Amino acid sequence: MHGRCHWRLGKGRLLIGVWAVAGWAVVSSAGEIAPSAVTEDMDHEHMHGAVEAMTPHQPHMGPHMKWTTLRPVGPGDPERADRIVQTLRQALDKYKDYHVALDEGFIPMHPERKARHYHFANKERRHLARIHFDAAQPTSVLYKKTSDGYELEGAMFTAPRGMTEDDLNERIPLSIARWHAHVNICLAPDGSGRRISRRQFGFKGTVADESECRQAGGQFVAQAGGWMIHVYPFEATAEKIWTH
Numbered sequence: 001m002h003g004r005c006h007w008r009l010g011k012g013r014l015l016i017g018v019w020a021v022a023g024w025a026v027v028s029s030a031g032e033i034a035p036s037a038v039t040e041d042m043d044h045e046h047m048h049g050a051v052e053a054m055t056p057h058q059p060h061m062g063p064h065m066k067w068t069t070l071r072p073v074g075p076g077d078p079e080r081a082d083r084i085v086q087t088l089r090q091a092l093d094k095y096k097d098y099h100v101a102l103d104e105g106f107i108p109m110h111p112e113r114k115a116r117h118y119h120f121a122n123k124e125r126r127h128l129a130r131i132h133f134d135a136a137q138p139t140s141v142l143y144k145k146t147s148d149g150y151e152l153e154g155a156m157f158t159a160p161r162g163m164t165e166d167d168l169n170e171r172i173p174l175s176i177a178r179w180h181a182h183v184n185i186c187l188a189p190d191g192s193g194r195r196i197s198r199r200q201f202g203f204k205g206t207v208a209d210e211s212e213c214r215q216a217g218g219q220f221v222a223q224a225g226g227w228m229i230h231v232y233p234f235e236a237t238a239e240k241i242w243t244h
Helices: 077-096 098-102 123-131 163-170 210-215
Strands: 003-009 012-019 065-067 118-121 142-144 147-158 180-189 218-232
Touching: 077 098, 077 147, 077 218, 098 118, 098 147, 118 123, 123 147, 147 163, 180 210, 210 218
Parallel strands: none
Antiparallel strands: 003 012, 065 180, 118 142, 142 147, 147 218, 180 218
């Protein structure tokens, strides 16, 4: 069963989401991600400040982040990356009006929270990304919040967690950009009465070891979701285009 809710932005009103959509992570009012949902291959990993701003050549190398290896530039890599950017730029142009994204099934993930980027995620696109890569069909559209709505920034592509780096290189050259995944996550115990600092849990938690997580009463997730990569095709330089 689906329920709808509204969030007020300035003087306007925006339909922001569909709750209890099958296959999407369920987040409690306290901001906890349900253990049963966290292992889904989706972009819920960005719901609650899971990662900080970084560039692919200067990635955050904490215990909860895994990055593909930056490769030497191969023949045709820059040209292939440029074609991806050009295709994506054209495909995203219509989403400069965020209402179009909403109409096409993109759901804002936690617009009530303050974030650097807001992911408008599309479940159908996520399923398609498991099968093949299409530069014109990103899994999520990225926005920044404005006083009267949202301003388009870029997009995020996803790929199955089981893909090798060679597989990911076939989608986007690893000499140009690096895919990332969220790993070694200890989810807070559900209903536990243990007196444990909440800083130990989650995507920024101090616990990154399975045995330590079990001792704390949490649920360990080796990798939360699949691979992800951000692209900002309207930027002027390659470094900014492929910045996370």
